[in-house]
Amino acid sequence: MAKMNAFYAQSGGVTAVINASACGVIETCRKHKDKIGKVYAGRNGIIGALTEDLIDTSKESAKAIAALRYAPAGAFGSCRYKLKSLEQNKREYERLIEVFKAHNIGYFFYNGGGDSADTCWKVSQLAEKMGYPIKAIHVPKTVDNDLPITDCCPGFGSVAKYIAIATREASFDVASMAKTSTKVFVLEVMGRHAGWIAAAGGMAVDNEHNIPIVILFPEVEFNQEKFLAAVKEKVEKFGYCTVVVSEGCHYPDGKFLAEAGTRDAFGHAQLGGAAPVVANMIKEALGYKYHWAVADYLQRAARHIASKTDVDQAYAVGKAAVEFALKGYNSVMPTIVRVSDKPYKWKIGMAQLKDVANKEKMMPRSFITADGFGITPKCRAYLSGLIKGEDYPPYKDGLPNYVRLKNVAVPKKLKDDFQL
Amino acid sequence: MAKMNAFYAQSGGVTAVINASACGVIETCRKHKDKIGKVYAGRNGIIGALTEDLIDTSKESAKAIAALRYAPAGAFGSCRYKLKSLEQNKREYERLIEVFKAHNIGYFFYNGGGDSADTCWKVSQLAEKMGYPIKAIHVPKTVDNDLPITDCCPGFGSVAKYIAIATREASFDVASMAKTSTKVFVLEVMGRHAGWIAAAGGMAVDNEHNIPIVILFPEVEFNQEKFLAAVKEKVEKFGYCTVVVSEGCHYPDGKFLAEAGTRDAFGHAQLGGAAPVVANMIKEALGYKYHWAVADYLQRAARHIASKTDVDQAYAVGKAAVEFALKGYNSVMPTIVRVSDKPYKWKIGMAQLKDVANKEKMMPRSFITADGFGITPKCRAYLSGLIKGEDYPPYKDGLPNYVRLKNVAVPKKLKDDFQL
Numbered sequence: 031m032a033k034m035n036a037f038y039a040q041s042g043g044v045t046a047v048i049n050a051s052a053c054g055v056i057e058t059c060r061k062h063k064d065k066i067g068k069v070y071a072g073r074n075g076i077i078g079a080l081t082e083d084l085i086d087t088s089k090e091s092a093k094a095i096a097a098l099r100y101a102p103a104g105a106f107g108s109c110r111y112k113l114k115s116l117e118q119n120k121r122e123y124e125r126l127i128e129v130f131k132a133h134n135i136g137y138f139f140y141n142g143g144g145d146s147a148d149t150c151w152k153v154s155q156l157a158e159k160m161g162y163p164i165k166a167i168h169v170p171k172t173v174d175n176d177l178p179i180t181d182c183c184p185g186f187g188s189v190a191k192y193i194a195i196a197t198r199e200a201s202f203d204v205a206s207m208a209k210t211s212t213k214v215f216v217l218e219v220m221g222r223h224a225g226w227i228a229a230a231g232g233m234a235v236d237n238e239h240n241i242p243i244v245i246l247f248p249e250v251e252f253n254q255e256k257f258l259a260a261v262k263e264k265v266e267k268f269g270y271c272t273v274v275v276s277e278g279c280h281y282p283d284g285k286f287l288a289e290a291g292t293r294d295a296f297g298h299a300q301l302g303g304a305a306p307v308v309a310n311m312i313k314e315a316l317g318y319k320y321h322w323a324v325a326d327y328l329q330r331a332a333r334h335i336a337s338k339t340d341v342d343q344a345y346a347v348g349k350a351a352v353e354f355a356l357k358g359y360n361s362v363m364p365t366i367v368r369v370s371d372k373p374y375k376w377k378i379g380m381a382q383l384k385d386v387a388n389k390e391k392m393m394p395r396s397f398i399t400a401d402g403f404g405i406t407p408k409c410r411a412y413l414s415g416l417i418k419g420e421d422y423p424p425y426k427d428g429l430p431n432y433v434r435l436k437n438v439a440v441p442k443k444l445k446d447d448f449q450l
Numbered sequence: 451m452a453k454m455n456a457f458y459a460q461s462g463g464v465t466a467v468i469n470a471s472a473c474g475v476i477e478t479c480r481k482h483k484d485k486i487g488k489v490y491a492g493r494n495g496i497i498g499a500l501t502e503d504l505i506d507t508s509k510e511s512a513k514a515i516a517a518l519r520y521a522p523a524g525a526f527g528s529c530r531y532k533l534k535s536l537e538q539n540k541r542e543y544e545r546l547i548e549v550f551k552a553h554n555i556g557y558f559f560y561n562g563g564g565d566s567a568d569t570c571w572k573v574s575q576l577a578e579k580m581g582y583p584i585k586a587i588h589v590p591k592t593v594d595n596d597l598p599i600t601d602c603c604p605g606f607g608s609v610a611k612y613i614a615i616a617t618r619e620a621s622f623d624v625a626s627m628a629k630t631s632t633k634v635f636v637l638e639v640m641g642r643h644a645g646w647i648a649a650a651g652g653m654a655v656d657n658e659h660n661i662p663i664v665i666l667f668p669e670v671e672f673n674q675e676k677f678l679a680a681v682k683e684k685v686e687k688f689g690y691c692t693v694v695v696s697e698g699c700h701y702p703d704g705k706f707l708a709e710a711g712t713r714d715a716f717g718h719a720q721l722g723g724a725a726p727v728v729a730n731m732i733k734e735a736l737g738y739k740y741h742w743a744v745a746d747y748l749q750r751a752a753r754h755i756a757s758k759t760d761v762d763q764a765y766a767v768g769k770a771a772v773e774f775a776l777k778g779y780n781s782v783m784p785t786i787v788r789v790s791d792k793p794y795k796w797k798i799g800m801a802q803l804k805d806v807a808n809k810e811k812m813m814p815r816s817f818i819t820a821d822g823f824g825i826t827p828k829c830r831a832y833l834s835g836l837i838k839g840e841d842y843p844p845y846k847d848g849l850p851n852y853v854r855l856k857n858v859a860v861p862k863k864l865k866d867d868f869q870l
Contacts, residue, residue, distance in 0.1 A: 044626045046619075074629035102619050104626035111630050194849055199466075199522050199751035202852060206464045206524035209494035210531050215747055236847065238854060303726070305744075324725075326743035327635055331619035335754055337848065417848035427656065428757065428837035429614055432622060434658060 033065060034136025036352075038087075039072035039079060040104040040171075041142030041149075045185030046192075046333040047344035048141060048171050049105045053098035054348020055139050055169065056087055060095075065356055070133060070440055074107035076140070076149065080122060080448050082129050084440040097433035099345060100423035102333035105435050111450070113149045116156060123156045125448050130157075130164060132443040137165050137355050141348075143172035143183070144390060147363060151383035154361040165355040168363040168383055169347050173330045175226040178389040179381040180365035184347055185330070187340030187416035190230035192332045193219050193274070194417055196325065198234035201241040201272045204321070208270035214261060214312050215272045216322040218305035220329060222278040225249050225393050227329070231274030232405035233413055242268040243404070246308070248278030249393055250402035252287060258315050260403050265318060273312075275304045334430050338419025343376065350378045374415025453485060454556025456772075458507075459492035459499060460524040460591075461562030461569075465605030466612075466753040467764035468561060468591050469525045473518035474768020475559050475589065476507055480515075485776055490553060490860055494527035496560070496569065500542065500868050502549050504860035517853035519765060520843035522753035525855050531870070533569045536576060543576045545868050550577075550584060552863040557585050557775050561768075563592035563603070564810060567783060571803035574781040585775040588783040588803055589767050593750045595646040598809040599801040600785035604767055605750070607760030607836035610650035612752045613639050613694070614837055616745065618654035621661040621692045624741065628690035634681060634732050635692050636742040638725035640749060642698040645669050645813050647749070651694030652825035653833055662688040663824070666728070668698030669813060670822035672707060678735050680823050685738060693732075695724045754850050758839025763796065770798045794835025 038055050040048055052071070059066045071085040072078030078085070085106055087095070098105055113122050130138070140150040147168045154166035170177050175186035197217060204215040221227040225247035235241045242264035246252065264271035280286045287304040305322040312318055343366050350364035361383045369375035397409035405413075423430040458475050460468055472491070479486045491505040492498030498505070505526055507515070518525055533542050550558070560570040567588045574586035590597050595606035617637060624635040641647040645667035655661045662684035666672065684691035700706045707724040725742040732738055763786050770784035781803045789795035817829035825833075843850040 040626070044623055077629060101622070103622035107629055108626045109630040110627070191848055195754050196748050196752075198849060198852070199753060200747040202521070202523035203464055203747045203751040206460070206528045207530070209497060209527055210529040217748075233849065236849070239852070306723070306726075321746050322744065323746035323748050324742065324744045325748065326741050327620040327623045328616050328637075328743050328745065328748075331623040332616075333619060334615050339848075414847060419848065420842070420845060422840070422842070425840055427834060428611055428759075428839065429618060429653065429656070432618070432659070 033067050035067040035134050036069045036137035036139060037072065037079060037130065037135045038069055038139040039075045039141065040106055040108040041075045041140060041146035042108060042110060043173065043330065044104040044108050045171055045173050045330050046102045046188040046336045047184055047341050049098040049101045050341050050344035051141050051169050051171060051184060051348035052105060053095060054345040055352055056095050058349045058352035062352070062356060066137065067134065070135065071106040073437065075109035075111065076113065077109045077111055077450065079126050079129050080450060082442050082444050084133065085437045086440045089438040090435050094433055094435055099341065100333065101432040102331045106437065112145050113152065116152055123152060126153060127157060127160055127162050128444065131162060133440065136163060139167050139169055139351050141169040141171050143174065144177060144388060147177070147383055148387035151361055151387045154383065165360045167351040167355050167359070168386065169351045170363055170365070173220060173227065174224060176224050176390045178386055178391045181368040181376065182366050182416055184340060184344035186226060187337040187343070188332065189220070189227055189329050190233070190413055191337040191417035192329045192335055193227055193230040193325070194233035195335060197231040197243065197272060197274055198239060198241065200323065201234060204270045204272060211319055212321050213265055213270050213318040214309065214320045216305045216309045216320060217272065217274050218303045218322070218324040219274060219276055221248060221276045223248060223390065225276050228274050228276035229393065229397060229405050229409055230413060233410065233417065242271045244271060244273045245403055245405065246273065246275040246279040247398060247402070248276050248280065249395065249398060251282040252279055254311065258312065260401065261312055262316055273308060275308050277304055279304055333423055333432070336421050337417045338421040339374070339416055341421045346378055354380065371411045371415065374418060453487050455487040455554050456489045456557035456559060457492065457499060457550065457555045458489055458559040459495045459561065460526055460528040461495045461560060461566035462528060462530060463593065463750065464524040464528050465591055465593050465750050466522045466608040466756045467604055467761050469518040469521045470761050470764035471561050471589050471591060471604060471768035472525060473515060474765040475772055476515050478769045478772035482772070482776060486557065487554065490555065491526040493857065495529035495531065496533065497529045497531055497870065499546050499549050500870060502862050502864050502868070504553060505857045506860045509858040510855050514853055514855055519761065520753065521852040522751045526857065532565045533572065536572055543572060546573060547577060547580055547582050548864065551582060553860065556583060559587050559589055559771050561589040561591050563594065564597060564808060567597070567803055568807035571781055571807045574803065585780045587771040587775050587779070588806065589771045590783055590785070593640060593647065594644060596644050596810045598806055598811045601788040601796065602786050602836055604760060604764035606646060607757040607763070608752065609640070609647055609749050610653070610833055611757040611837035612749050612755055613647055613650040613745070614653035615755060617651040617663065617692060617694055618659060618661065620743065621654060624690045624692065631739055632741050633685050633690050633738040634729065634740045636725045636729045636740060637692065637694050638723050638742070638744040639694060639696055641668060641696045643668060643810065645696050648694050648696035649813065649817060649825050649829055650833060653830065653837060662691045664691060664693045665823055665825065666693065666695040666699040667818055667822065668696050668700065669815065669818060671702040672699055674731065678732065680821065681732055682736055693728060695728050697724055699724055753843055753852070756841055757837045758841040759794070759836055761841045766798055774800065791831045791835065794838060
């Protein structure tokens with residue numbers, strides 16, 4: 031096989047470690063210059079491929095690529111753009127193949143969650159049909175931790191670590207203030223469908239840090255009466271209480287807490303988050319003074335406190351993707367395989383994309399305590415390894431010195447523009 | 451003078467480094483066992499003194515006291531309890547002196563902001579009048595950075611660092627997403643009266659990180675038209691924009707943005723923060739997709755990313771307080787004196803409490819750009835040294851291992867209870 035170029039793109043919501051995967055992909059390709067030509071990155075994800083807006087990563091120094099390991103968010107830009115089915119919009123897939131052909135691209139590394147696994151799978155199918163020799167490998171990434179087969183998803187461990195630390199730190203704060211002031215602190219975390227991130231709040235507790243925490247999971251239908259009773263019990267026992275609420279927490283009828291009443295001056299709903307709703311509910315019913323925080327992007331961008339396990343795994347799946355392609359695999363995804371809980375050990379495995387695409391992995395009910403407000407020892411055993419280790423970025427003048435790439439465009443070869 | 455005991459208390463909103471000051475006070479007292487007996491801490495601040503609820507810090511190991519340097523929040527509990535004036539409630543001050551007498555306390559170290567400086571001053575005045583020999587020293591602390599005379603306040607540097615980092619990280623995130631999704635990220639920060647913390651968001655920008663940021667200060671009356679124009683200009687130029695809004699941002703009539711319209715299902719105001727109000731305003735007027743975060747306690751509890759300068763200064767003011775007392779000073783406060791900007795150098799100075807009490811230091815207008823939405827080079831020069839250096843806490847199982855003290859109570863000696 032003649033030497034072909036590689037294409038790499040970042041998809042969907044970015045994470046603190048998706049660039050570590052990019053680093054793994056690019057560094058490994060550079061180690062195999064006899065087999066792989068240049069690595070082109072899609073500017074703003076798959077849109078960069080559709081519009082032939084490619085970035086020539088060979089213009090970046092080895093130092094700059096190595097520094098990707100420490101930089102949060104998507105160095106080449108990401109996008110929320112789901113390709114339609116082959117039947118609905120075959121033209122998009124054909125366009126991808128055209129661009130790949132024009133730039134002699136034989137490797138397609140797509141770094142994303144469930145949707146992008148599906149896209150990656152379809153690209154490999156179509157390429158096969160069209161007789162174009164491409165190796166399509168999906169590189170897993172999502173803070174939602176909802177990809178099947180893999181034990182965990184790169185990106186999640188760092189969010190989990192951030193939320194566990196934030197919960198512990200803020201709990202110390204409210205404990206200090208509770209005698210005369212704030213008694214309840216509410217922290218809203220991401221996770222619209224699954225409570226993986228909310229569960230991480232429970233990790234703030236250990237034998238030496240006995241912190242009263244009530245967690246509101248999307249998996250457990252919200253019951254206001256039971257919730258308020260749980261908070262009251264904690265405050266009466268400990269003097270304070272921390273509530274970790276998932277943005278996906280909802281009433282039995284499916285209505286999100288976040289939609290449960292906040293209105294702006296014009297009467298528009300959906301202004302607030304779940305945290306202020308929950309905090310206010312507590313104030314109304316129990317009279318406790320509260321504070322609330324919404325972590326939002328801070329949690330998934332917090333490279334300054336990324337989990338070393340997560341960074342290592344993100345790099346490893348990037349590296350493995352290239353190695354799989356070089357071994358001739360197609361339409362697969364590197365996975366994290368758990369070898370042991372204690373000590374936490376893992377290795378790289380492989381999943382077929384047909385088994386990954388369009389499947390969501392929910393949190394097992396056995397990870398949530400019977401009362402619905404906490405995590406079980408089984409959940410702790412699962413999360414424990416994922417948040418382990420620190421991997422501090424370099425600092426300059428008191429701030430993390432996150433690399434910015436040059437992102438030089440590859441000259442276009444196709445004549446026609448593509449309308450998204 | 452016979453050997454007397456010392457009393458130490460934490461006051462008001464806690465910080466990531468107030469325990470470093472406690473560490474400085476206690477370790478320095480322990481070095482002078484020939485002159486100072488035990489250090490008693492007030493459980494929940496000054497309330498502990500009024501109710502004779504004292505903690506015997508001599509029951510804590512040297513290791514535990516040393517570990518205070520790394521632990522956020524108030525290890526002995528703090529309180530929001532402002533003593534009234536001597537005229538209004540002389541009984542409270544007399545009670546303090548009674549408790550001090552009963553426990554042979556000759557040193558009063560009060561760790562707080564403006565209100566506690568005032569209390570400390572009054573205690574020293576009354577003690578003098580009552581002929582009771584106490585050295586009252588105020589140990590400065592406040593994330594608001596609003597104490598006069600001192601160049602900065604321990605606690606502020608770490609919040610500033612946290613906000614600068616969070617702003618940089620979240621800006622990277624939104625920059626990655628902006629092509630197809632979020633274009634504006636709004637971060638709400640503390641600071642009801644002064645914009646010191648909001649200003650720190652501007653530090654996310656440097657020569658290598660050109661990030662479009664619009665800051666909303668409490669010092670600048672909110673002008674919706676100008677603000678929206680500033681955001682629009684940034685988004686059109688950079689593709690995205692980050693907004694840092696102070697909780698104290700308000701309209702010309704003094705009404706806070708946070709009160710400007712959010713209502714819960716029952717019609718109660720004050721549910722939301724400023725961030726969702728600002729985000730929604732942008733969506734309504736410009737149509738940009740947004741995300742918003744409210745950092746709240748996370749910013750002041752974030753010991754995991756404290757500024758080393760701040761930790762060092764917090765420890766130093768605690769140490770200096772004891773040294774001042776031993777030298778016979780009374781009614782004073784150690785200050786931070788800036789020696790040079792570049793490189794940042796500082797030393798400990800001394801202020802008279804009569805000059806500190808009840809004075810707020812506002813941010814100079816010269817620190818804010820003419821358009822009211824950014825920080826000037828003068829502000830950068832001021833903030834730069836304060837966020838310098840990292841001082842990571844020890845970790846265990848992926849989480850900061852923050853010390854919890856035993857907080858053993860000192861047996862009561864007075865017969866009567868004191869009603870607050």
